[in-house]
Amino acid sequence: MSIVDLRHSGAHPSVSALRVAEYSNSIVHERERAQIFRPGLGLLYLDHRSLWASDGVRRSDGDPRILIGHDGEASCALANLCTHALRPLIDDDSVNDRTLLTCPYHQWSYRRDGSFVGGPGCEFGTGRAGERERQALDLRRYETIDWNGFTFAADPKRRDEFAADLATLDRSLADHGLDCDFGAEWVLHETVDEDYVADWKSFMEVFGDCYHVPPFHDGLAAFADCDTLEWRFGEHFHVQYLDFATEAGGESEHYRAWADGLATDAAARGRPMQSLAVAWIAIYPNLMIELYAGLRVISIVIPTGPNSFVNRAHFFTRVDGDSHVAGLTNSVIAAYLETAVQDFELVETRARGLATAKTLALDNAGYLVQTSGRGVEAGVAHFHDWWRAAMA
Ligand code: FES
Ligand SMILES: [Fe+2]
Structure with a gap:
């Protein structure tokens, strides 16, 4: 039984499909930065604990404007701006594992929780007044929500709403025998950054569009069966569940090796082959989690301008992924990349079509989202509705 949000399963396209003028538009981009990508408003992915296990301070995975500090059990999110003259404290993705974070320009120092320690010549009064003067120089701190090792910045007034939504997602995954734990079983294999010349929203559309899989992804469509598509929607997420296809990878050498490898691996372990091929999860605005049999991917789209973004993908493979089938890990990643290129x-x-539509003054042309039947593009409609509400 397919679970489709009724608002996104009708025969009609989404009423709030985005218009041509809402893509690659500098005014819209500035509004998105102020409303959708501003930490402290909404729910915004920042980091995952499996990406770096040590204590210290590092730029957040999802937003270079934000620092993540880890100190024992405690972690926090801080503005990556020195309070002396607003220069970034960290300009690359390395981990600062010193006890203090020191700005290179005039040597102001901060603890890992962002509290100001001091700087050359900085003097404060005594007592509570002096302490308040010092605290006024702490790094800006953001409230966070932790979920399965993921850290999100969250609007403190909406914590319950976000926690309830993420709990719904956990329950839906559990109903399918899954969880979002990237713990001991999974190891970070590699991280790949890919630059795009397009609006970040078009990537989220492709992610919520199962319609293109059969005609456009020969290998993937012969690995995961789109006729079994099942949706689950929350306020801030959607999930697509797909079972294995009987073609077992079809003509694609890499997908065939993946499907055959999983069958051999399951037989060697004396386990039945699972029926679920993948769960594709999008958590708005820009986080995607893909739970494949034999591969997990965390990826984010990071807007870098009105018409540019980076897609950062972290590949996690099973610790013992190759123990029964030599080279299975490489086949799995090669198959994934085959689809990523497409x-x-x-x-x-x-992006090219949207740019052309602007030159033809087709500004009102919308995306005619296909939501009939199994709702093959229901994720696109849901994302458009979410975007419309978040930008209101
Ligand atoms: S800019 Fe950071 S100490 Fe001056
Ligand atoms: Fe695709």
Whole structure:
């Protein structure tokens, strides 16, 4: 039984489909930065604990404007801006594992929780008044929500709403025998950054569009069966569940090796082959989690301008992924990349089409989202509705 949000399963396209003028538009981009990508408003992915296990301070995975500090059990999110003259404290993705974070320009120092320690010549009065003067120089701190090792910045007034939504997602995954734990079983294999010349929203559309899989991804469509598509929606997420296809990878050498490898691996372990091939999860605005049999991917789209973004993908493979089938890990990643190259074309052609539509003054043309039947593009409609509400 397919679980489709009724608002996104009708025969009609979404009423709030985004318009041409809402893509690659500098005014819209500035509004998105102020409303959607501003930590402290909404729910915004910052980091995952499996990406770096040590204590210290590092730029957040999802937003270079934000620092993540870890100190024992405690972690916090801080503005990456020195309070002396607003220069970034950290300019690359390395981990600062010193006890103090010191700005290189005039040597102001901060603890890992962002509290100000001092700087050359900085003097404060005594007692509570002096302490208040010092605290006024602490780094700006953001409230966070932790979920399965993921850290999000969250609007403190909406914590309960976000926690309830993430709990719904956990329950939905559990109903399918899954969880979002990237613990001991999974190891970070590699991280790949890919630059795009397009609006970040077009990537989220491609992610919520199962419609293109059969015609455009020969290998993936022969690995995961789109006829079994099942949706689950929350306020801030959607999930697509797909079972294995009987073609077991079809003509694609990499997907066939993946499907065959999983069957051999399951037989060697004396386990039945699972029926679920993948769960694709999008958590708005820009986080995607893909739970495949044999591969997990955390990826984010990070806008870098009105018409540019970076897609950062972290590949996690099973610690013992190759123990029964030599080379299975490499086949799995090669298959994924085969599809990623095809998706690059989908994003790129959509960007070109939107630019052409502007030159033809087709500003009101919308995305005619296909939501009939199993709702193959229901994720696109849901994302558009979410975006419309977040920008209101
Ligand atoms: S800019 Fe950071 S100490 Fe001056
Ligand atoms: Fe795709």
